[in-house]
Amino acid sequence: MSNLQNILNDGDELNEEDLLKYLNGNLSSEEKNAVEQKMANSSFADDALEGLQQFKSKKDINTYVAELNEQLHKQTSAPKKRKIKRRLKNMQGIEITVVIVILLCLLGYFVVKNYLQHRQPSKPSTEQKQ
Numbered sequence: 001m002s003n004l005q006n007i008l009n010d011g012d013e014l015n016e017e018d019l020l021k022y023l024n025g026n027l028s029s030e031e032k033n034a035v036e037q038k039m040a041n042s043s044f045a046d047d048a049l050e051g052l053q054q055f056k057s058k059k060d061i062n063t064y065v066a067e068l069n070e071q072l073h074k075q076t077s078a079p080k081k082r083k084i085k086r087r088l089k090n091m092q093g094i095e096i097t098v099v100i101v102i103l104l105c106l107l108g109y110f111v112v113k114n115y116l117q118h119r120q121p122s123k124p125s126t127e128q129k130q
Contacts, residue, residue: 014038014045020061023052 014035021027022035039045055061 013042014048016065019045019049019052020058023049023061024058 018027018031018035018038022032027035039049052061055064
């Protein structure tokens, strides 16, 4: 994939240049016929041409395309930035904290267990009762 700018552009699909040339009338009759055949096979290209024909000024088309590309770039880069921000920056500190909490829990368990063993009164043996 040598051209990363046109990742959705297939060989048999119309590209932006062809549509603009067709709209401006800068194509030869053969090229115009080829574009019309491609538009007949693709409803997307036909809709794109209809949308482009609605612009009154041809200069507005290039401005609009540039704005759309900029908005698309912003929308696709926003999730990436959020993902980077959500990453934990200091994982070592968190790991140490988790280990300390686990050790404190274990220490508390053994202290409570030891306290309960020494606190329970010893059961009188049956021999001493008699």
